[in-house]
Amino acid sequence: MAGGQAGLAAGGPDRGDAVGAASPGVRLGRGRRGHPGPAAGSGRRCHRPLAGAPLDPEVEGLVVFTSGSTGAPEACPKRLRQLFDEIDALEQAFSGASPGGTVIASVSAQHVYGLLFRVLWPLATGRSPQARSLVYLEDLAALLPDGERAVLIASPTHLSRLPVEAPAAATRVEHVFSSGAPLPDAAVPEALRVFGRAPVEVYGSTETGGVAWRRRDPGSPTCWQALPGVDWRIDDGQLAVRSPHLPTSDWTTGADRAVAVDGGFELRGRADRLVKIAEKRVSLQALETCLLQGGLLTALCLVMLDESRAQIGVVAVPSAEGWELLDREGRRALAEALRTQLLDVVERPSLPRRWRFLPELPRNPQGKSTQTRLQAEFDPRRPPVRTLARDGGKVELTLLVEPTLPQFEGHFPEHPVLPGVAQLDWALLFGRECFDIDGEFTGVEALKFQRVVVPGTRLTLTLEWQAGRLGFRYQSALGPHASGRVQFGEVPAA
Known part of the structure; x- marks a missing residue:
C-alpha cells in the first residue's frame, strides 16, 4: 500500500466465493484479543497460546x-x-x-x-x-x-x-x-x-x-x-x-x-495533483492525459524537480512512433513535439522543461515510482538508457554515451575518454536499481579494462546477480570494453 495511490492489490477468491461471508478462522481482534490461532478445520495442530496480558486494541x-x-x-x-x-x-x-x-x-x-x-x-x-x-x-x-x-x-x-x-x-x-x-x-x-x-x-x-x-x-x-x-x-x-x-x-x-x-x-x-508553475496553477493529471492521448508515449510519470525554481520533469516511455522520432531527429525533437501537444492545456511558461525517455518506468519492489527515484533520473551523470531486457538474474541495458556527460570533463581535453571509475559507478548504480541490492560494497574482483569508451559509443551493459556478487560486462560494436565482479556484504547493524 502507498499513500495516495491505488495501493493494496490482492489476489483473492474465485468468482463463486461470497465476498462478506462469515470468517471461519480469524482470531486477531475482538474476543481472544491479540492471540492468533489457526483456522477451524484447517487440519493443523493447535497449541495452547503463550501466557500473557491481552493486547489493547487501541494502542x-x-x-x-x-x-x-x-x-x-x-x-x-x-x-x-x-x-x-x-x-x-x-x-x-x-x-x-x-x-x-x-x-x-x-x-x-x-x-x-x-x-x-x-x-x-x-x-x-x-x-x-x-x-x-x-x-x-x-x-x-x-x-x-x-x-x-x-x-x-x-x-x-x-x-x-x-x-x-x-x-x-x-x-x-x-x-x-x-x-x-x-x-x-x-x-x-x-x-x-x-x-x-x-x-x-x-x-x-x-x-x-x-x-x-x-x-x-x-x-x-x-x-x-x-x-x-x-x-x-x-x-x-x-x-x-x-x-x-x-x-x-x-x-x-x-x-x-x-x-x-x-x-x-x-x-x-x-484529484489533488495541482502545482504552481510560473505563478500559474497546473493540473498534473491534465498534463498526463494530454501526453498519453498524443500517441508518442505509452507511460509516464511527472515529478517536481528540486531546483532553484519550481519545474516539472517528465519521465516517459515512448511508443514505437515516439522512439522512431527520437532515433531520427534526437531527444530534443521528441521533447519539443510533446511540449507542442501540451499547449492546449497549459501556457508556454508552465510547460515541462526537463524530459527523460526510458524503455520502462523506474519502480521499486512494491511497484511504486517514487518521487525520489524519479528525481534521480535527472542526475546529469546518468547515461540515457535505450533498451532494457531481463532474464531471471540477468539484465542487459543499452547505454548511450553522450558527449555532454560530465564524466568526460578533464579526461582528456583533446581526446575524451570515459574514465574506468565511471564505468564501475554505472555498474553499481544500475545493479542496485535492477536487483534491489541491500548489501554494502566491499570490493571488486577480476576487473579488466580492454578498450577505451569514447563519446558517441552505444554500450551494452550486461549485469548478473548471484550469491552476493554482481558481474558486469561492457561491450559495443567494437568488441569488449570492460568487465568484473562487484562484491557486497551485509549492512552492519546500527
Missing part, C-alpha cells in the same frame, strides 16, 4: 510510512484494532484462497501490504507463511513443499516480468495477490497465461487500509467492489470511505476521483 502499535510516490514519505500510526479489523475483512473476502496452503511472497514484510498478507493474515487463519522471499518465479518449486497448494503475494512489478516459459510449479498457485501500485493492463493476460487466473486487485492506501477489490477475469466485471465492513460514496466527484481500517469513524474523502457504476465504482485518477 498505536505500528507506525508505517507512505511510499513517497506523491511527495515526501509521511508517518502513519496504526492502532492494533485497525490491523485486526483489516485481517478480519481479508478473511471474510478471501477465505477461499487455499485454506491450509502455503503463502509465498515476493514482497517484503517491511511493506504494510507484505506485513498484512504475508505475515498476519496467514498466522491468523492457519495458512503457512514461507519465510524466504520469491525473487524469480523459476524458484517457486524450491519454496513450495511437495503437494502443497500456494497463495502468491506479489507486486505489479513482479507480475509484469513473468517468464515466457512458466515453471511447472505455477500450476499449484491457486490464488495470486498483487499490491503496491495499479496492476498494468498488460500484466493481466500474462497472469492468465502463467497461472490460469487473473490476480484480484485490492484498492487502498497506507492511510485508509484496504478499501475495495476487483478481478479482471475474461467476462467478469472490472469495477471495484467494497471490502467487508467498508462503506463508500462519491463526494463531489471524489471517493469517500468509512471503515474500521481508519483511525476515525467519520467519512474520509480521499484524493482519488471516482464514479459510481453498476456493482461498484471506477477510479478516474487523482
Whole structure:
C-alpha cells in the first residue's frame, strides 16, 4: 500500500466465493484479543497460546510510512484494532484462497501490504507463511513443499516480468495477490497465461487500509467492489470511505476521483495533483492525459524537480512512433513535439522543461515510482538508457554515451575518454536499481579494462546477480570494453 495511490492489490477468491461471508478462522481482534490461532478445520495442530496480558486494541502499535510516490514519505500510526479489523475483512473476502496452503511472497514484510498478507493474515487463519522471499518465479518449486497448494503475494512489478516459459510449479498457485501500485493492463493476460487466473486487485492506501477489490477475469466485471465492513460514496466527484481500517469513524474523502457504476465504482485518477508553475496553477493529471492521448508515449510519470525554481520533469516511455522520432531527429525533437501537444492545456511558461525517455518506468519492489527515484533520473551523470531486457538474474541495458556527460570533463581535453571509475559507478548504480541490492560494497574482483569508451559509443551493459556478487560486462560494436565482479556484504547493524 502507498499513500495516495491505488495501493493494496490482492489476489483473492474465485468468482463463486461470497465476498462478506462469515470468517471461519480469524482470531486477531475482538474476543481472544491479540492471540492468533489457526483456522477451524484447517487440519493443523493447535497449541495452547503463550501466557500473557491481552493486547489493547487501541494502542498505536505500528507506525508505517507512505511510499513517497506523491511527495515526501509521511508517518502513519496504526492502532492494533485497525490491523485486526483489516485481517478480519481479508478473511471474510478471501477465505477461499487455499485454506491450509502455503503463502509465498515476493514482497517484503517491511511493506504494510507484505506485513498484512504475508505475515498476519496467514498466522491468523492457519495458512503457512514461507519465510524466504520469491525473487524469480523459476524458484517457486524450491519454496513450495511437495503437494502443497500456494497463495502468491506479489507486486505489479513482479507480475509484469513473468517468464515466457512458466515453471511447472505455477500450476499449484491457486490464488495470486498483487499490491503496491495499479496492476498494468498488460500484466493481466500474462497472469492468465502463467497461472490460469487473473490476480484480484485490492484498492487502498497506507492511510485508509484496504478499501475495495476487483478481478479482471475474461467476462467478469472490472469495477471495484467494497471490502467487508467498508462503506463508500462519491463526494463531489471524489471517493469517500468509512471503515474500521481508519483511525476515525467519520467519512474520509480521499484524493482519488471516482464514479459510481453498476456493482461498484471506477477510479478516474487523482484529484489533488495541482502545482504552481510560473505563478500559474497546473493540473498534473491534465498534463498526463494530454501526453498519453498524443500517441508518442505509452507511460509516464511527472515529478517536481528540486531546483532553484519550481519545474516539472517528465519521465516517459515512448511508443514505437515516439522512439522512431527520437532515433531520427534526437531527444530534443521528441521533447519539443510533446511540449507542442501540451499547449492546449497549459501556457508556454508552465510547460515541462526537463524530459527523460526510458524503455520502462523506474519502480521499486512494491511497484511504486517514487518521487525520489524519479528525481534521480535527472542526475546529469546518468547515461540515457535505450533498451532494457531481463532474464531471471540477468539484465542487459543499452547505454548511450553522450558527449555532454560530465564524466568526460578533464579526461582528456583533446581526446575524451570515459574514465574506468565511471564505468564501475554505472555498474553499481544500475545493479542496485535492477536487483534491489541491500548489501554494502566491499570490493571488486577480476576487473579488466580492454578498450577505451569514447563519446558517441552505444554500450551494452550486461549485469548478473548471484550469491552476493554482481558481474558486469561492457561491450559495443567494437568488441569488449570492460568487465568484473562487484562484491557486497551485509549492512552492519546500527
